[in-house]
Amino acid sequence: AAKPSVGVLWYSFSDTFIATARQCLLNIAKADGTFDLQDADSMGDVPTQTNNLNNMLTQGRDYIVINNINDNDVDNVIQSIVDNGCKVVMANCSAASDETYAANEGKVFLVTSQATQSGTIMGEKLAEYWLANPDADRNGNGKLDYIMLLGFQTHYDTIVRNEYSIAALKEAGIEVNNIGGDIVCDYQRAQAQDKVAALLANYSDDIDAIIACNDDMALGAIEALKAGGFFGDGTYIPVCGVDATAAGQEAVADGTMLVTALNNPIKLSQGIYKVLKLMEAGEEVTTESVDIEGVHVDGAKVWISYIGITKDNLEEAAYDVNTTDF
Amino acid sequence: MKSKTFDTKKFLMNNVLYVIMIVIIITIAFISKGRFLSMRVMRDILNQSSVRVLVALGCMFVILSGQADLSGGRMVGLAAVVSGTLAQQQTYAIKFWPGLPELPVIVPVLVSILLGVAVGLCNGWIVAKLRVPAFLATLGVQMILFGANSLYINKAPNNSQPLGGILQSFKNLGSGNVAGINYIIIIAVVSAVLVHILLTKITMGKQIYAVGGNPEAAKVSGINVFKITLITYAIAGAFYGLAGCLECARTGSATSNYGLSYELDAIASCIVGGCSAGGGVGGVPGVFLGVVIFNVINYGLTFIGLSSYWQYVVKGLIIIAAIAIDVRKYDRKS
Amino acid sequence: MKSKTFDTKKFLMNNVLYVIMIVIIITIAFISKGRFLSMRVMRDILNQSSVRVLVALGCMFVILSGQADLSGGRMVGLAAVVSGTLAQQQTYAIKFWPGLPELPVIVPVLVSILLGVAVGLCNGWIVAKLRVPAFLATLGVQMILFGANSLYINKAPNNSQPLGGILQSFKNLGSGNVAGINYIIIIAVVSAVLVHILLTKITMGKQIYAVGGNPEAAKVSGINVFKITLITYAIAGAFYGLAGCLECARTGSATSNYGLSYELDAIASCIVGGCSAGGGVGGVPGVFLGVVIFNVINYGLTFIGLSSYWQYVVKGLIIIAAIAIDVRKYDRKS
Amino acid sequence: MTNSGVLLQMTDISKSFPGVKALDKVSITVRSGTVHALMGENGAGKSTLMKCAFGLYHPDEGEIKIDGKSVTLENPRKAMDCGISMIHQELQPIRTQNVMENIWVGRYPYKKTGPIHWVDEKKMYDDTKALLDELHIHDIDPYTSMGELSVSHCQLLEIARSVSYGAKVIIMDEPTSSLTDAESELLFAIISKLTAAGTAIIYISHRIEEILRLADEVTILRDGELVGCWPASELDGNLIVNRMVGREMTTRFPPKNRKIGEEYLQIENFTSADPSSFKDVNFHVRRGEVLGVGGLVGAQRTELMETVFGLRPLASGTIKIGGKQVEIKNAYDAITNGIALLTEERRATGIFPLLDITENTVVAKEAKEPEYFHMKNGLLDSKKRNNETQDYVEKLSVKTPTLKTPIINLSGGNQQKVLLARWMLTSPDILILDEPTRGIDVGAKFEIYTLIEQLVEQGKCVIMISSEMPELLGMCDRIMVMCEGKLTGILDGETATEEQIMLLASSYNK
Numbered sequence A: 001a002a003k004p005s006v007g008v009l010w011y012s013f014s015d016t017f018i019a020t021a022r023q024c025l026l027n028i029a030k031a032d033g034t035f036d037l038q039d040a041d042s043m044g045d046v047p048t049q050t051n052n053l054n055n056m057l058t059q060g061r062d063y064i065v066i067n068n069i070n071d072n073d074v075d076n077v078i079q080s081i082v083d084n085g086c087k088v089v090m091a092n093c094s095a096a097s098d099e100t101y102a103a104n105e106g107k108v109f110l111v112t113s114q115a116t117q118s119g120t121i122m123g124e125k126l127a128e129y130w131l132a133n134p135d136a137d138r139n140g141n142g143k144l145d146y147i148m149l150l151g152f153q154t155h156y157d158t159i160v161r162n163e164y165s166i167a168a169l170k171e172a173g174i175e176v177n178n179i180g181g182d183i184v185c186d187y188q189r190a191q192a193q194d195k196v197a198a199l200l201a202n203y204s205d206d207i208d209a210i211i212a213c214n215d216d217m218a219l220g221a222i223e224a225l226k227a228g229g230f231f232g233d234g235t236y237i238p239v240c241g242v243d244a245t246a247a248g249q250e251a252v253a254d255g256t257m258l259v260t261a262l263n264n265p266i267k268l269s270q271g272i273y274k275v276l277k278l279m280e281a282g283e284e285v286t287t288e289s290v291d292i293e294g295v296h297v298d299g300a301k302v303w304i305s306y307i308g309i310t311k312d313n314l315e316e317a318a319y320d321v322n323t324t325d326f
Numbered sequence B, C: 001m002k003s004k005t006f007d008t009k010k011f012l013m014n015n016v017l018y019v020i021m022i023v024i025i026i027t028i029a030f031i032s033k034g035r036f037l038s039m040r041v042m043r044d045i046l047n048q049s050s051v052r053v054l055v056a057l058g059c060m061f062v063i064l065s066g067q068a069d070l071s072g073g074r075m076v077g078l079a080a081v082v083s084g085t086l087a088q089q090q091t092y093a094i095k096f097w098p099g100l101p102e103l104p105v106i107v108p109v110l111v112s113i114l115l116g117v118a119v120g121l122c123n124g125w126i127v128a129k130l131r132v133p134a135f136l137a138t139l140g141v142q143m144i145l146f147g148a149n150s151l152y153i154n155k156a157p158n159n160s161q162p163l164g165g166i167l168q169s170f171k172n173l174g175s176g177n178v179a180g181i182n183y184i185i186i187i188a189v190v191s192a193v194l195v196h197i198l199l200t201k202i203t204m205g206k207q208i209y210a211v212g213g214n215p216e217a218a219k220v221s222g223i224n225v226f227k228i229t230l231i232t233y234a235i236a237g238a239f240y241g242l243a244g245c246l247e248c249a250r251t252g253s254a255t256s257n258y259g260l261s262y263e264l265d266a267i268a269s270c271i272v273g274g275c276s277a278g279g280g281v282g283g284v285p286g287v288f289l290g291v292v293i294f295n296v297i298n299y300g301l302t303f304i305g306l307s308s309y310w311q312y313v314v315k316g317l318i319i320i321a322a323i324a325i326d327v328r329k330y331d332r333k334s
Numbered sequence D: 001m002t003n004s005g006v007l008l009q010m011t012d013i014s015k016s017f018p019g020v021k022a023l024d025k026v027s028i029t030v031r032s033g034t035v036h037a038l039m040g041e042n043g044a045g046k047s048t049l050m051k052c053a054f055g056l057y058h059p060d061e062g063e064i065k066i067d068g069k070s071v072t073l074e075n076p077r078k079a080m081d082c083g084i085s086m087i088h089q090e091l092q093p094i095r096t097q098n099v100m101e102n103i104w105v106g107r108y109p110y111k112k113t114g115p116i117h118w119v120d121e122k123k124m125y126d127d128t129k130a131l132l133d134e135l136h137i138h139d140i141d142p143y144t145s146m147g148e149l150s151v152s153h154c155q156l157l158e159i160a161r162s163v164s165y166g167a168k169v170i171i172m173d174e175p176t177s178s179l180t181d182a183e184s185e186l187l188f189a190i191i192s193k194l195t196a197a198g199t200a201i202i203y204i205s206h207r208i209e210e211i212l213r214l215a216d217e218v219t220i221l222r223d224g225e226l227v228g229c230w231p232a233s234e235l236d237g238n239l240i241v242n243r244m245v246g247r248e249m250t251t252r253f254p255p256k257n258r259k260i261g262e263e264y265l266q267i268e269n270f271t272s273a274d275p276s277s278f279k280d281v282n283f284h285v286r287r288g289e290v291l292g293v294g295g296l297v298g299a300q301r302t303e304l305m306e307t308v309f310g311l312r313p314l315a316s317g318t319i320k321i322g323g324k325q326v327e328i329k330n331a332y333d334a335i336t337n338g339i340a341l342l343t344e345e346r347r348a349t350g351i352f353p354l355l356d357i358t359e360n361t362v363v364a365k366e367a368k369e370p371e372y373f374h375m376k377n378g379l380l381d382s383k384k385r386n387n388e389t390q391d392y393v394e395k396l397s398v399k400t401p402t403l404k405t406p407i408i409n410l411s412g413g414n415q416q417k418v419l420l421a422r423w424m425l426t427s428p429d430i431l432i433l434d435e436p437t438r439g440i441d442v443g444a445k446f447e448i449y450t451l452i453e454q455l456v457e458q459g460k461c462v463i464m465i466s467s468e469m470p471e472l473l474g475m476c477d478r479i480m481v482m483c484e485g486k487l488t489g490i491l492d493g494e495t496a497t498e499e500q501i502m503l504l505a506s507s508y509n510k
């Protein structure tokens, strides 16, 4: 008999995190061999995701794994998949309404980190640094003057990282001041580097911190800071990133990046695959049956925790993309 | 007799592309063990082509008149967002315009189209009156549109979130059907037919070809080149607006990123469909075919599960090979 | 006397853009209370312009010869990734080519350039021999390049991670300087001067203008249009390759997304700088200025802390306004 | 002269371009039912004056009156509404559209439903057919794509178009320059029909015989200034020429002093790869000889010569130069074998419109001998390029403000001279000229003939395709005549007559 088939819709193959998770899921599926698994790229675009989903449904897949970006139409999207006779794993995206999970018990699961955590981690670590270093207020205005480097404007991760990092700072009782407004760098290093260079030329003495919605942009900012004379002679500006890419970890190691929030792509892939296996076997999805460290199950929701990676816990950032365990 | 030779040639030309498309379809069908040859696949492809057909039809007007238009994609995005904000449920928590009553479906549609026309008139005016080269003019407008869209969607309480809570009646426009044929397919086909009539049966259509074929000759023959330029951009804008509105209806959401690089796809479809980049040559059947070919490739390669990275490579190769074969038929004739 | 009038016109023409640029600079300086007028800002802007100048110079060759090239941006991306993988430290955990010894800086540079030339020759061959319209040909190549790049960078153990662990010697190429002037600025300026000489003082340069000015007439005059087309695309490719390699050196990293839409910026800079999209008109000083204007705007608007969304709007408006004023100067004279 | 019947009156018109005062207080008065010839050397300002009358240029000063009413002609549409139509000297048709669309462009016949104007294809076809029939243009189908037609057919259609407006004043800017004699006769018949009906024709031509035959009045310009206006009856050829060039000119052709040598170029069994083109053509040219090529439109003269030059594919046949068989696959091969070809379609295959005079002149020489203009360091020697260009500009009296002027800004005749300079500069052994004096004024023609004469005296070969009989008879040692792709005869230049040529040129016609 033909293997059960899985269609995976990733938000964007150009995204480092997704590319890694994707590769890992492919590796696991190949090694395990239970499923016939194929994936597609939504290219960061809702219409493309819609097209690809139709395509998958037409092919008559048994399972759909969807890294949904059509955030505000989630319930419809999921319901339409279920109505086509597929079971769904929502991957690394915002949750559907509770009714949707209730109405499709055993057919719809969510495997995700809480994206908001990534913002919170950056905010908390920055707050810690700020409170521990009185001279972190470089212009002495009593406010934390920060630059916020955004990915794509309407990308969910960008929105929550922006919002929750600042919220965490305020939570810690710190007054903040934004410099440069919304700086959109499309998650790209070169753009971040050029824009931070320009901001530095004007606000060199004011900037207290740089928050970037991913490591690439954080690294671009660090290059610009280096070119602007920072880091060399003890002048330091904290830079926060997300993803804990290999290059990001290096920067944390050499002290140029304060923190990077790790959303472990391996755990995401493992979690997705585990849920697929459990559904195929008709078993219940629980924290115990999923059995991945740092992952807990709450009904139909499988949560993976972000961890903040700093100099002190670098070893926790290590993961092996080529693993085939799950 | 001469007119007959010409038609045969034209017919043959279209044939080459049809043949190529059929070859692609058969190949994909073969790989997918026949599953590709189903009504559902056909409907999917037409469905996905619909919005693109509208964008390409709009773009075609500008290309026929000998100009270029890079603003199409971002106009689609703006229209998607604007129509989305006008078609939200009363109950939606972060309704964009909290005070706004639920509007009939026609309102966001009309607003999108009118917005498109307005932007198109700007494009045309900048090109024809300010004499800014079309590439730069429409690139500039593209940036402005994206900026405006970003600012708009960033308005509180929405704060850059993808639009949600779209009215079911509006979404039906994008996903509903009559007798199994989706509305958007009908809209695209009807538009194509109307444009075909406009271009071949109406004096204005002929004038567009004349302006694109040789603007100087058109001018000395008393054609108001300025007016024609304005009109082509305005019609293009109208189609982009309609397309954006339908894209929102179809997906039930909208972000400022909608429509990204649709204009390049549209230009490519037009040229694949036989439009000359210099203007004056081309028509609806070719452009329609061009769009469908692109969508067959996109859909088909995903259908057979080719990895996205390989899809780029294969798609690039197919386009180049198809056109390289397609241009060959001119050889035999001259 | 007569020749004098003409030169004044030409001088004035360049002046208009210079004047516009100076107005922009003064406005920004005014807003930033003078801080914009510093050596550091100038150096930053030139620094950020350098890679773009190289891409625009390459693109200019193709535009001058009357063709189009959309493959530039993705070629930059491919060259950035390839050169990055050839310039990693031995000790880097996920070294792309684990067995590879540390190579001298010149190797990745040369490989990038040669790769660019090879891709350029493909472009030229598809356009000139297969007669695929340049827009489609280079769009196809663009897709293939991106696909190839994505596949390459996805190779284990790297698995699509941004390249890291770039050798300091290689990074120095991008950020080092001599006498306070960055290497990349020197490379850009020297390239510009060489290209200027090639175009104005070498027969081949003149032939490129001729081919762009009227390919039929060029053919009749004994120019090998095929060869010139190949050469222009190859030179363009070489510049893209060099630019990509420097982009990697400058940022100390590379992903498959590097270079995204650089080709549009390059085309826009060329046209702002006075190149005709139809070919045969334009030159290095204009293109250089065009690139710098774009970078002054980009840099300046960020400098004064204007939010990205507003930047799009303002940038679009400035481009349209600048060119609308720029074309006016022809009026006064005829 | 009375003011009766004055249709168009232009008074004190001035117009300047960068570096040129093209018109300086020029006046012209055109009467109903007359042919008003406008004459002057290349660059005298004829086309510019007419473009002012047609609303394409706006005069810097001066007044235009139509039917006694002062008008401002903002654009061609306005001029047309005022009853003016024009045959343009340098206009290209819309190649992508068919014949009838080209004729009715901008005023397609239509049927109205509400605001919609449906193109009335049938009426358009019938009207075209009727128009072409009326003008005795029988061999063009209204559905033919314009791009497939020869230059002369395009020109005939341009004439048909201008007539179809039913205008009161028709401006004809060198209407016969790309027509053969037979076709020109067609035009003359049309003109007499029109004038009989009261239409006024403004007629620009460099062919004096035509002027003397057609014109009622002649206005002569020189260097943008009005020389004067005379009734044609008071003028003869010499008077016109003298007033145009401002000096005595007695002969039309330079004295011949030819020493004809051995056969140098031999064409054997030439058959085109295009089955509808020439077949099995054999001819030769001797050193120091001018070989004329005569024939009607469609005789495939152009195709034959372009094939010799390597621009079109050959099915079979050989070329021998100086007794040695050579292979010519493209223009470069031809040029390096000492052949030069001045093509017929100046705009399409001749000029580089936006490049300057120097670039336009040196391009072929540079392709042939890249080192020729090099300095010792391998860079181009601008001075040498300019000097050699300047030499030819003077030798051919090209009227241009500077060497840096884009060639598109030159008058048509002066563009032609620059192209001639381009080929002379390659110092060819075999110079093929396809309608070399098209649009060239008498003075310049004489200069070109003199150049040809000098070339043959140096033992070079010249092949000259021409549709101007007097030119063929006046310049050629032998005249080869073609008809529908076949060589129908070779006549001796000394003894040949126009009748003989015509007979051979039409000998394959039914």
Ligand SMILES: Nc1ncnc2c1ncn2[C@@H]1O[C@H](COP(=O)(O)OP(=O)(O)OP(=O)(O)O)[C@@H](O)[C@H]1O
Residues within 6 Å of the ligand: D017, D018, D020, D021, D022, D040, D041, D042, D043, D044, D045, D046, D047, D048, D049, D089, D399, D400, D408, D409, D410, D411, D412, D413, D414, D439, D441
């Ligand atoms: N658009 C233009 N820009 C610049 N100069 C021009 C332009 N048009 C014409 N001229 C110049 O004006 C002068 C008159 O040109 P015009 O075309 O009227 O001459 P013409 O008498 O028609 O000559 P020909 O017999 O060669 O056609 C020439 O010196 C020409 O170079």
Ligand SMILES: Nc1ncnc2c1ncn2[C@@H]1O[C@H](COP(=O)(O)OP(=O)(O)OP(=O)(O)O)[C@@H](O)[C@H]1O
Residues within 6 Å of the ligand: D148, D149, D150, D151, D152, D178, D180, D295, D296, D297, D298, D299, D300, D301, D302, D303, D304, D344, D434, D465, D467
């Ligand atoms: N009857 C025709 N129908 C279509 N195309 C034609 C016809 N006659 C000529 N042509 C085209 O016009 C161009 C010139 O052709 P050809 O050599 O036949 O003319 P020619 O006798 O040299 O005329 P001319 O005296 O104008 O130079 C060629 O491109 C040819 O294909």
Ligand SMILES: [Mg+2]
Residues within 6 Å of the ligand: A137, A138, A139, A140, A141, A142, A143, A144, A145, A206, A208
């Ligand atoms: Mg502070």
Ligand SMILES: [Mg+2]
Residues within 6 Å of the ligand: D046, D047, D048, D089, D173, D411, D412
């Ligand atoms: Mg003239």
